[in-house]
Amino acid sequence: MVLIDLDGTLVDTVPDLAYCIDQTLLQLNLPVRGEEAVRHWIGNGIERLVKRALVNDLDGEPDPALYLRALPLFKSLYASNTSVRSRLYDGVLEGLDYMKKQGYRLACVTNKAREFTQPLLDDFEIVKYFEFTICGDDTARKKPDPLPLLTAAEQMRVSPRKALMVGDSASDVKAARAAGFQIICLSYGYNHGEDIRSYGPDAVIDSLIQLNTLI
Numbered sequence: 001m002v003l004i005d006l007d008g009t010l011v012d013t014v015p016d017l018a019y020c021i022d023q024t025l026l027q028l029n030l031p032v033r034g035e036e037a038v039r040h041w042i043g044n045g046i047e048r049l050v051k052r053a054l055v056n057d058l059d060g061e062p063d064p065a066l067y068l069r070a071l072p073l074f075k076s077l078y079a080s081n082t083s084v085r086s087r088l089y090d091g092v093l094e095g096l097d098y099m100k101k102q103g104y105r106l107a108c109v110t111n112k113a114r115e116f117t118q119p120l121l122d123d124f125e126i127v128k129y130f131e132f133t134i135c136g137d138d139t140a141r142k143k144p145d146p147l148p149l150l151t152a153a154e155q156m157r158v159s160p161r162k163a164l165m166v167g168d169s170a171s172d173v174k175a176a177r178a179a180g181f182q183i184i185c186l187s188y189g190y191n192h193g194e195d196i197r198s199y200g201p202d203a204v205i206d207s208l209i210q211l212n213t214l215i
Contacts, residue, residue, distance in 0.1 A: 001158040002099055002215075003149060003181070004130075005167035006110035007042055008189030010092050010208075011120055014039045015085035020077040021053045024070055030054070042190040043169045045111045045136050050074050058192060082116050083123040089188065095208025096129045104215070105156055109148050111136040111171070131156070144171040146179035153179070164215065166208070173199040184214065 007013045014035055022032035033053050041052040050071050054062035062070075099106060107130050110117055114135040121127035132155065134148045141147045153160050160180035165172055168189020173196070176183035185201040186208070197204055203214055 001107070001153065001156050001163045002104045003107050003109045003152055003163065003165050005165075005169070005172055005189075006108055006112055006117060006120065008168040008191075009089075009166060009172075009186055010108075010126065011083075011086050011088055011124060013086045013120070014042065014190070015087075016078070016081045016083065017042065017049065019085060020074055020081055021049070023077050024050070024074040025053060027073055028066070028070060031056075039190060040193045043111070043171055043192065045142060046074070046078070046113060046116070047071065078116060082119045086120070088124050088126070089186075089208070091207030091209040092126070095211050096126060098209065098212045099215075100129055102215075105158070106130050107152050107156065108133040109143070109152055109165075110134070111142045113137045142171075144174035144178070146175050149175050149179040149181055153181075166211070168196065170194070170196070170199045173201050176201075184211070 004010060018035040018038040021038055025032050033056060041049050041058060051062050051067060052058055054066060054070055112135060114137055117133060117135045121133065134152050136142045139147045139151055149165060153163055163181045165176035165181045165183045168186045169191045172185065173183050183201045184203045184205060185196045187196065187204050187206050
């Protein structure tokens with residue numbers, strides 16, 4: 001079994017997320033943050049992304065009333081801009097084809113809400129590769145908690161020691177280690193500006209097609 005993350009692993013979603021963040025901020029008469037800042041903030045779900053944008057900081061907390069105004073604005077914008085500017089990373093289709101031909105069972109495990117995950121998988125025509133998807137609102141806890149990975153393993157009836165997580169962030173590494181999975185990371189993804197190698201995944205690759213040299 002191979003579980004694969006979505007944002008920063010299969011699809012570069014930053015252009016659409018940054019557009020929607022900046023449009024939300026403009027409606028609130030706040031300064032825009034730009035694509036570079038948003039790229040550093042992704043990885044813990046849309047709610048956390050909106051909070052970071054409001055305070056222009058990775059760890060800060062916004063005024064609760066402002067956040068309650070901002071979140072529905074962002075969600076409305078993103079619902080109509082989920083895959084307008086986003087793109088598949090090079091090598092994704094080749095990597096997915098390779099794993100399917102080798103007989104690996106695939107599922108997508110993401111912190112993204114289902115209402116935004118499904119359109120991405122459909123629009124980029126990669127939903128056909130996955131037996132199912134576990135989204136950020138499908139389990140009580142998100143990555144870096146191991147629950148989403150363990151839920152997938154249980155659903156597929158596969159032991160974690162026979163499972164692999166493919167992701168791009170510290171959250172993916174921490175979740176995989178806690179769940180007893182092996183973990184391979186992509187070098188190009190979203191990890192708050194840190195080198196993913198510092199978190200000690202089993203391997204780091206530059207393209208999904210390079211899985212054909214590892215598994």
